[in-house]
Amino acid sequence: MAGRIGRQSSAANRQPVASRQPRANQEPRAPRHEATNLDRVIHERMRLAIVSALAVNDTLTFNDLKRLLDTTDGNLSVHARKLEDAHYIACEKSFEGRMPKTEFKLTAAGRKAFEKYIAHMEALIRNVKS
Amino acid sequence: MHKPLPTLQGHAIDNLQFIRDTMSRASRFTAVPGWGGVAIGVTALVTSTLTVRMNGTTAWTYWWMAEAGVAVAIGVATIVLKAKRLQLSLLDAPAKRFALAYVPPLVAGAVLTLVFLENGLMSRLPGCWLLLYGVGITAGGTLSVRVVPLLGVLFMALGAAAFAAPASYGDAFMAAGFGGLHIIFGLIIARNYGG
Numbered sequence: 001m002a003g004r005i006g007r008q009s010s011a012a013n014r015q016p017v018a019s020r021q022p023r024a025n026q027e028p029r030a031p032r033h034e035a036t037n038l039d040r041v042i043h044e045r046m047r048l049a050i051v052s053a054l055a056v057n058d059t060l061t062f063n064d065l066k067r068l069l070d071t072t073d074g075n076l077s078v079h080a081r082k083l084e085d086a087h088y089i090a091c092e093k094s095f096e097g098r099m100p101k102t103e104f105k106l107t108a109a110g111r112k113a114f115e116k117y118i119a120h121m122e123a124l125i126r127n128v129k130s
Numbered sequence: 131m132h133k134p135l136p137t138l139q140g141h142a143i144d145n146l147q148f149i150r151d152t153m154s155r156a157s158r159f160t161a162v163p164g165w166g167g168v169a170i171g172v173t174a175l176v177t178s179t180l181t182v183r184m185n186g187t188t189a190w191t192y193w194w195m196a197e198a199g200v201a202v203a204i205g206v207a208t209i210v211l212k213a214k215r216l217q218l219s220l221l222d223a224p225a226k227r228f229a230l231a232y233v234p235p236l237v238a239g240a241v242l243t244l245v246f247l248e249n250g251l252m253s254r255l256p257g258c259w260l261l262l263y264g265v266g267i268t269a270g271g272t273l274s275v276r277v278v279p280l281l282g283v284l285f286m287a288l289g290a291a292a293f294a295a296p297a298s299y300g301d302a303f304m305a306a307g308f309g310g311l312h313i314i315f316g317l318i319i320a321r322n323y324g325g
Contacts, residue, residue: 068155
């Protein structure tokens, strides 16, 4: 946990000013879209795709995700890092022979946020139908 | 008259569709039946025991074609049961992709069986069947759980070995592949991948 503080700080720097200073003893929280109370970490397309793919797989490697989402190393790294900073995905680095291997999995917080996001979308659709 | 959706709701529908599509593309076909594989393996071992003295004859071929029919029935029934139990659709993209990869080599095997029969090459059918079944399992297995492609590669290796070995070993190769490999990998799948 201590090793992650630097990362959280850099993520916090990218958040809107109002949400930069969490209260003492408060859990790190994903930034929310003010107008719709949407979780902006998940709302972005590439991050939504990463979370959706991990929701139906125990783990996926960096290369699995890159191939599946048809994206570049840089783009995937940036978005995976943001999800990691929000504690929505966990990353494990290892070696397969001499080749480095990066595996991602969805955390409990990530799954909860994903389910909440889907529920939010469904609620929006229900509202327009009623 | 069609009323256009307000932007927010339109985005919500679009987002849900995007999630569904991504999950579908990322999904693996997990309804491969472990216990079904074990049952197919057992019937194959019974057949190999019955046909051990008929090696390479037309009667041997018909026995194994009947066994193939039984295996297909067991396979289909256990896939349907497992999919139902795991609440998986057999009409979704992963299942369709698995079928599209798995079935063509089996069709090729059926066509080649007729060619081998017409040319009196029944004793070489074990190599043909094991090899093409292995191709189907390997191709379909790339869209399934990790252990399935390994099973396919082992079937292919057995098929190649059956072609290289004397024709009299054909029944033994059939027993080792359709019997032994199905039982071993069926147990692994049943134990680790939900039955």
